[in-house]
Amino acid sequence: MSTSTEVPALPPHAPSLPLQGPPRSGLRLRAEDLRRSYGCGRDAVHALRGVDVVFAEASFTAVMGPSGSGKSTLLQCVAGMDRPTSGTVHWGPTEINGLSERRLAQLRRSDAGFVFQSYNLMPAMTVEQNVALPARLAGERVDRTAVAQALSQVGLGGRGKERPGRLSGGQQQRVAVARALYARPRVLFADEPTGALDRETGLRVLRLLRAGVEQEGRTCVMVTHDPVAASFADRVVFLSDGVLVEDLVRPCAASIARQLGGAAC
Ligand code: ADP
Numbered sequence: 001m002s003t004s005t006e007v008p009a010l011p012p013h014a015p016s017l018p019l020q021g022p023p024r025s026g027l028r029l030r031a032e033d034l035r036r037s038y039g040c041g042r043d044a045v046h047a048l049r050g051v052d053v054v055f056a057e058a059s060f061t062a063v064m065g066p067s068g069s070g071k072s073t074l075l076q077c078v079a080g081m082d083r084p085t086s087g088t089v090h091w092g093p094t095e096i097n098g099l100s101e102r103r104l105a106q107l108r109r110s111d112a113g114f115v116f117q118s119y120n121l122m123p124a125m126t127v128e129q130n131v132a133l134p135a136r137l138a139g140e141r142v143d144r145t146a147v148a149q150a151l152s153q154v155g156l157g158g159r160g161k162e163r164p165g166r167l168s169g170g171q172q173q174r175v176a177v178a179r180a181l182y183a184r185p186r187v188l189f190a191d192e193p194t195g196a197l198d199r200e201t202g203l204r205v206l207r208l209l210r211a212g213v214e215q216e217g218r219t220c221v222m223v224t225h226d227p228v229a230a231s232f233a234d235r236v237v238f239l240s241d242g243v244l245v246e247d248l249v250r251p252c253a254a255s256i257a258r259q260l261g262g263a264a265c
Helices: 071-078 101-111 127-137 144-153 169-182 199-216 253-260
Strands: 029-038 045-055 060-064 086-091 112-115 187-191 219-223 235-240 243-249
Touching: 029 071, 045 071, 045 086, 045 243, 060 071, 060 199, 060 253, 071 187, 071 219, 101 112, 112 169, 127 144, 127 169, 144 169, 169 187, 169 199, 187 199, 199 219, 235 253, 243 253
Parallel strands: 060 219, 060 235, 112 187, 187 219
Antiparallel strands: 029 045, 029 086, 235 243
């Protein structure tokens, strides 16, 4: 994705999303006094130093800040993939920190979708099987039409029978996006989802994320360093050295770039 501050034109019609089961409402996410340290004593790294943040149901939030400011750590703690050192995370009424690993994994599978920098695709499975994997793990019937629809929405129609290893990095990232969207999660966590994509494909993915929020009420939290990507969000929160330092509502790429002040992110 380009880091230019040009504001992208939104499509006249938002793309329609895959239909796998009935729509489900988004989830309100809340982190309170979230702290995460690595190591101990004088060598300890304090990645999060007391973050309080709410991600409203049916909202799209971008998390920005310099490298090492704690963005990925925040996302992983809120997504229930990492346990904070202290503080709490709620998904709706459920405090996820108190859950067993098994229950937390179940909750992640049933309610959340993930798109990370490392695509985490299974090399021995076909693209289609990768897209359907979370649903299969959750014990759901696989809807092949919806899988094909999810793939064509990310521009990979007709590639379902291939193995991920035959695809470029950007195409693998799109498979990861299709996999996350297929199950119609209530909440979507994305860490640099457009980092490996060319501009057009990146915009296409961002429109899909945006459409999920508008059409299905999904809650979307995305880490990005790109002001154009962040301008698709309703709100941008900025982290610096493990604390939230700014909260921009209805941002445009130019205001985001101003806030970043040219700092390398
Ligand atoms: P960002 O996503 O903003 O680049 P991170 O959340 O990845 O920042 O990291 C925040 C801080 O925590 C950094 O100083 C990083 O080196 C440190 N950190 C992250 N993960 C680990 C880890 N597993 N072990 C030790 N330090 C870590």
